[in-house]
Amino acid sequence: MTVDDGAADRPTACPRCRSTTVGVQATSPVPGVWTLFSCSTCLYTWRSTEPAENTDPDHYPEAFRLTPDQLATLPVAPTIPPLRAGDAPGGS
Amino acid sequence: MGPYADLRAFLDALDKHKQLLHITDRVALEPDVAAAACALTKLGESSPAIEFTDIGGYANARLVMNVHGSWPNHALALGLEPDASPREQFERFVEGYQRYPGELERVSDAPWQENVVDHDINLYELMPLFRLNRGDGAMFIDKPCVVSRDPDDPDNDDVENVGVYRLQVKGRNRLGIQTVPQHDIAIHLAHAEERGEDLPVAIALGNDPLITLMAATPMLYDQLEYRMAAAVQGHPYQVVRTSTGLDVxxxxxxxxxxxxxxxxxxxxGPFGEFxxxxxxxxxxxxxxxxxxFHRTDPIFDAVYVGRPWTEIDYLQAMTTSAPIFVQLHEAFPEVTAVNALYTHGLVVIVSTGTRYGGFAKAIGMRLLTTSHGLGYATMVIVVDEDVDPFNLAQVMWAMSVKVNPASDVMILPNLSTNLLNPAGQPTGVIHKMIIDATTPVAPDVRGDYGEELDTPQTTDAWRARLATMIKELRG
Incomplete structure (x- = not known):
């Protein structure tokens, strides 16, 4: 299996939405085997050792790519109900 | 056989019946794990479960898949012999289901209390999370038992809920959850959100095989999955209460x-779905x-979801068929069995006795108004009681000779369906079809049926004798 050298070669763009908001979520408990990245824009996550179609924007399948326009118009489920009268929001 | 105290006991049973493969060579989480699990689904209806014990990047992680993914494994989970037929498994499930409620037994300690992580939680380090299908937007936890209570009725155990909901791992301690409106947890969440409060949840992973089946069963809102598990296994179900008051x-x-x-x-999302x-x-x-919390050297259990059939179809097989049968049978005691194995019951086959002409079509319409029928059943095939709905060769014979499309096919326009049904137009709405494949009886005197073939005398005795001989022959 492929071994990478951790966060040193952090990708510059998200494979799915091509945003540059890429961070490291985890490295393998056995050091040096893989790094797990995530995109804070579309919440895509990927492991450095995955096939290129999951790690490389140019190889990411067309059908699964996302644009900022699509992210802004996603259906909400379930809908958020109205607050009951007298209840103050207490959640996060 | 059974009940199994935990996943480990069930894996031991699978081992004993040669229904567990051990992969001790090193594997990569992607694509090896999903590929192996997918390959198992292409090797027939008796595929074993699979355990990986050397996973790249982890010192001692253990990962199992396909635990429920064959008829022998499903039979063992229900406490039956591994060669039990689907019809026998259906009857075992229904028999246990109708014994509801069983006993919930609260105990104070559990092996999962051995280790606790309450700061710097990183799920990616704690468990071998992996991508299942290439278009999935992340790693998912797809075989959890998610436990919640109704914040408007927090002390009522009957409305506590245990359900299987897909969980997208979004960060080190952050998950997304799919709560379809038809699911019980959606009611709990709505009540919490009306109050402006977070909803406490406990997520149990790596469970005994029966509670996973119960959590996947669309039972009534005030039926508790633990009590159903106890009813089915004929033995109290043991839970431990968490600090937030949830039973695990x-x-x-x-x-x-x-x-x-x-x-x-x-x-x-997205996530490759059923x-x-x-x-x-x-x-x-x-x-x-x-x-x-986790046991020492915990075992992570996941389900492969692909183009049917895969393990998820076994998880949704009898768990879908039994509740539909129980509701139908209450209304019409002539109903003998329900096969809702196909894509979570989008297609359903029901066998029934016929009271009078036109009766089978009423059975089909009642099925469409059961709680599961409302959201799923799209095509209903009704066959006579002497046709085993789990035997497709018999069903196709009934379709071949007992259906006159001129009057035995009913199309009902614009009914409700699941949002995940891709044929909906618009999404969530679909025409439904009932096919009456029963023999017409008076006053419905269509066709020219005459006498049906039966079997020679003593066939049943020969069948039992020969089945034993074949078993001995094959060792």
Missing amino acids: PRGSEFVLEGRILARHREME PGYYSGCHEYPVIEIDRV
């Missing part, structure tokens, strides 16, 4: 305590995990 199986490998954040939605298509992306609720 004593035998779980991992327990995650957290909260669904009130009035918050966030991008989720109809054999990706789900698309939505704004779904979010869970923050506050504490993780």
Whole structure:
């Protein structure tokens, strides 16, 4: 299996939405085997050792790519109900 | 056989019946794990479960898949012999289901309390999470038992809920959750959100095989899955109460305590889903995990979801058929069996005695108005009681000779269906079809049926004798 050298070669763009908001979520408990990245824009996550179609924007399948326009118009489920009268929001 | 105190006991039973493969060579989480699990589904209806014990990047992780993914494994989970037929498994499930309620037994300690992580939680390090299908938007936890209570009725155990809901791992201690409106947890969440409060949840992973089946069963809102598991296994079901008042199986490998954040939605998906298509992306609720408990050297259990049939179709097989049968049988005692194995019951076959002409069509219409029928059943095939609905050769014979399309096919326009049904037009609405494949009886005197063939005398005795001989022959 492929071994990478951790966060040193952090990708510059998200494979799915091509945003540059890429961070490291985890490295393998056995050091040096893989790094797990995530995109804070579309919440895509990927492991450095995955096939290129999951790690490389140019190889990411067309059908699964996302644009900022699509992210802004996603259906909400379930809908958020109205607050009951007298209840103050207490959640996060 | 059974009941199994935990996943480990069930894996031992699978081992004993040669229904567990051990992969001791090193594997990569992607694509090896999903590829192996997918390959198992292409090797027939007796595929074993599979355990990986050398996973790249982890010192001692253990990962199992396909635990429920064959008729022998499913039979063993129900406490039957591994060669039990699907019809026998259906009858065992229904028999246990109708014994509801069994006994819930609260105990104070559990093996999962051995290790606790309550700061710097990183799920990616704690468990071998992996991508299942290439278009999935992340790693998912797809075989959890998610436990919640109704914040408007918090002390009522009957409305506590245990359900299987897909969880997208979005960060070190952050999950997305799919709560379809038909699911019980959606009621709990709505009540919490009306109050402006987070909804406490406990997520149990790596569970005994029966509670996973119960959690996947669409039972009534005031039926508790633990009491149903106890009824089916004929033995009290043991749970441990968490600090947030939620009951969790004593035998779980991992327990995650957290909260669904009130009035918050966030991008989720896609995920390859049970109809054999990706789900698309939505704004779904979010869970923050506050504490993780786990057994020492915990076992992570996941289900492969692909184009049917895969393991998820076994998880949704009898768990779908039995509740539909029980509801139908209450209305019409002539109903003898329900086969809702196909894509979570989008196609359903029901066998019934016929009271009078036109009766079978009424059975089909009643099926469409059962709670599961409302959201799923799209095509209903009704066959006579002497046709085994789990035997497709018999069903196709009935379709071949007992259906006159001129009057035995009913199309009912614009009924409700599941949002995940890709044939809906618009999404969530679909025409439905009832095919009456029963023999017409008076006053419905269509066709020219005459006498039906039966079997020679003493065939049943010969069948028993020869079955024994064949078993001995094959050792």
